[in-house]
Amino acid sequence: MISLFWVALLSATLLxxxxxxxxxxxxxxxxxxLTLWAVATAGNTLGSLVNVALGRYARRFQDRRWFPASAAQLARAERWYQRVGEASLLLSWLPIIGDPLTVMAGVLRLAWWRALAWIVVAKGARYALILVLASSWLGPYC
Structure with missing residues (x-):
């Protein structure tokens, strides 16, 4: 169980x-x-909150030359985020785009509790679906 927590946590970061x-x-x-679902959801959510924290911390360096986004790119991201909104974190479970969405939530200073709520719903739903699929597809092979 502990290994599941750590694998889920690390999988939610940029690693x-x-x-x-x-x-x-x-x-x-x-x-x-149910225990597997809770452990995986908790680990993956915590990993995504690490991304949110990294985004919050990185924002203080936005004036540096090495910062990965220009002022114009940040402004465009903020406009997009205002249009799409924090509900975009429901896609935080997706490969490739999920991690940047959680980092962007931090860069744009979404309140912690709001980020947590959206991420828990997204991650919890994904792991519930995986367990349902595992029980129907893998059942005879386990």
């Missing part, structure tokens, strides 16, 4: 990882599904 495979493996080892 590569695949917590879904580890979750399915743990399910095949007859671990309780």
């Amino acid at each position: 590569p990882g695949s917590s879904e495979v580890w979750l399915a493996r743990q399910w095949c080892l007859d671990q309780p599904a």
Whole structure:
């Protein structure tokens, strides 16, 4: 169980990882599904909150030459975020775009509790779906 937490946490940061495979493996080892869901959701949510914190911290360096986004790019991202809104964090579970969305939430100073609420819903729904799919597809093979 501890390994699932760490794999889920690291998978949610900018580091590569695949917590879904580890979750399915743990399910095949007859671990309780609700516990697996809670541990994976908690770890992955915490990892995404690390990204939010990195975004908040990185914003203070926006005037430096090495900062990865120009003032114009930040302004465009802020306009996009105002249009789309914080509900875009419901896509935080997606590969490739999910991590940057959580970093952007930090850069744009979304309140912690609001980021947490959206991310928990997104991550929890994904892991619930993975467990449902694992039980229907992997059941005979475990």
